[in-house]
Amino acid sequence: FHHYPAGLQPKAAHLLMSLLPGETIMDPFVGGGTSLVEGMRSGKRAYGSDLSPLAVYVSTYHTWRPDDAHTSALLRLADHVEASRGLYCANQTSFKQQLAAIRSAIRDFEDKHISGTTTPTSTST
Numbered sequence: 249f250h251h252y253p254a255g256l257q258p259k260a261a262h263l264l265m266s267l268l269p270g271e272t273i274m275d276p277f278v279g280g281g282t283s284l285v286e287g288m289r290s291g292k293r294a295y296g297s298d299l300s301p302l303a304v305y306v307s308t309y310h311t312w313r314p315d316d317a318h319t320s321a322l323l324r325l326a327d328h329v330e331a332s333r334g335l336y337c338a339n340q341t342s343f344k345q346q347l348a349a350i351r352s353a354i355r356d357f358e359d360k361h362i363s364g365t366t367t368p369t370s371t372s373t
Contacts, residue, residue, distance in 0.1 A: 254279070255279050255280045255282055256279065256280075256282045256283055257282070258282055258285070258286060261282045261283045261285075261286035261287075262286045262289070262290070264283070264286075265283075265286050265287055265289075265290040265292065266290065268292075270292070271291070271292055271293060272292060272293040272294075272295070273287040273292050273293070273294050273295070274295045274296070274297075275287075275294075275295070275296040275297075276296075276297055276298075277298055277303075278296030278297060278298045278303055278304070278307045279298065279303050279306075279307065280303070280306050280307060280310060281296065281306060281307030281308075281310035281311050282310075283296065284296050284307055284310070284311045285310060285311055288311060294311070325354060328353065329350055329353060329354065
């Protein structure tokens with residue numbers, strides 16, 4: 249993952265979250281989003297902004313979490329791959345072929361079960 253220059257260390261951000269009162273934090277210089285991630289981990293609503301488009305991009309993707317529908321679909325996909333793993337390993341002669349077979353199973357599963365995939369939305373404004 250992108251390491252933002254002069255970024256806040258996660259341990260320091262975690263300590264700051266324990267010291268800050270309230271349930272909401274606002275970081276006006278969000279950078280890589282460490283304060284947002286630690287705020288979310290501590291149960292706070294976390295908002296951030298930055299003049300740098302790179303910082304907004306990095307912090308947005310650093311803090312994105314799938315909604316319940318996508319989480320359920322991903323869990324079903326994991327179950328499908330796990331259940332099919334023995335079949336692929338037994339019938340394929342090389343690791344690359346095994347990976348190709350698993351990728352194919354994932355694509356087939358996505359086509360049948362995952363629709364309306366959305367791009368992560370920004371927590372940084």
